[in-house]
Amino acid sequence: SQTIHQxxxxxxxxxxxxLSLECTVEGTSNPNLYWYRQAAGRGLQLLFYSVGIxxxxxxxxxxxxxxxxxDRQFILSSKKLLLSDSGFYLCAWSEVLGMNTEAFFxxxxxxxxx
Amino acid sequence: xxxxxxxSGPLSVPEGAIASLNCTYSDxxxxxxxxxxxxxxxxxxxxxxxxxxxxxxxxRFTAQLNKASQYVSLLIRDSQPSDSATYLCAVLLGNQxxxxxxxxxxxxx
Numbered sequence: 208s209q210t211i212h213q214x215x216x217x218x219x220x221x222x223x224x225x226l227s228l229e230c231t232v233e234g235t236s237n238p239n240l241y242w243y244r245q246a247a248g249r250g251l252q253l254l255f256y257s258v259g260i261x262x263x264x265x266x267x268x269x270x271x272x273x274x275x276x277x278d279r280q281f282i283l284s285s286k287k288l289l290l291s292d293s294g295f296y297l298c299a300w301s302e303v304l305g306m307n308t309e310a311f312f313x314x315x316x317x318x319x320x321x
Numbered sequence: 322x323x324x325x326x327x328x329s330g331p332l333s334v335p336e337g338a339i340a341s342l343n344c345t346y347s348d349x350x351x352x353x354x355x356x357x358x359x360x361x362x363x364x365x366x367x368x369x370x371x372x373x374x375x376x377x378x379x380x381r382f383t384a385q386l387n388k389a390s391q392y393v394s395l396l397i398r399d400s401q402p403s404d405s406a407t408y409l410c411a412v413l414l415g416n417q418x419x420x421x422x423x424x425x426x427x428x429x430x
Contacts, residue, residue: 239416250325250422251365251409258416266417297364301418309355310411310418312364 209234213298213313220320226271226285228316230298233279238300240281241310242273245295257281258303293320324348327410327421335429340397342424344410347391351412354386354393359407359423368408369395400428 213230220226232238239258243251253266255273263273270289274282281298298313324347334340342356353372357365371377371384371393383396393412397404407423 241418243420250327251411251420253417253419256417264416299418308353308413309367309370312366315364317362 209300209311211298211300211311211313213316215316216314217317218319220288220318222290222320223287226283226288226292226318228283228296228298228318230281230283230313231279232281232300235279235300235302237278237303239303240275241299241301242281242283243297243299245297247294251297255283288320290320293318325410325412325419325421327408327424329422329424331425331427333427333429334400336400336402338400338428340400340404340426340428342395342397342408342410342426344393344395344421345391346393346410346412346419348412348414349388349391351391351414353413354384355411355413355418356382356384356393356395357409357411357420358404359409361407365409397426400426402428402430404428 210233241256242254245251257263257275271285296316299310301310302308326345355370356368359365369384371386377384381398385394405427407425409423410421411418
């Protein structure tokens with residue numbers, strides 16, 4: 208069966224510090240991968256999605272970036288965090304296009320920028 | 322802008338009642354529609370998906386889709402306190418899943 212791992216679970220970082228969040232998927236090949244952010248009391252904002260190694264699409268321009276160095280690894284990064292980067296970051300995967308495909312979520316990383 | 326709109330609530334229903342959650346979407350190219358449940362501090366988990374007009378039932382849950390009106394709903398019958406959570410509506414458009422802001426549901430014992 209497929210599983211998705213996301214770490215760390217919680218993170219407190221000072222403003223201006225770098226960020227690296229990692230997500231890996233097991234039990235599937237060539238998944239679509241996604242990074243979402245959920246601010247307090249808000250919905251899920253799609254940040255990046257990837258349909259293959261090295262293929263990254265950005266939904267929202269900001270100081271975050273994403274990379275997919277391996278088929279089942281997705282990394283979210285920042286060179287300098289802002290206070291507004293605080294939130295709940297969720298990695299998700301789905302099968303390649305299909306009408307009944309669904310997004311499966313990792314456990315999330317709660318990031319607090321202080 | 323790929324918009325998915327939900328009433329943020331909060332919605333409160335007594336135990337055993339029917340909870341009705343609604344969602345509208347703006348892009349007629351949306352292919353599939355999903356309802357996720359999210360407990361506080363946790364990640365979303367899928368309840369149901371639907372991609373054809375009409376109703377789809379799964380246990381106490383019924384999803385309804387009306388593509389002409391661009392409207393999706395979720396009915397929860399015999400609501401239980403454990404159903405208290407935020408319910409997220411999502412649409413699949415191309416490769417991307419777009420989510421609404423969620424409706425907070427509280428089931429009162």
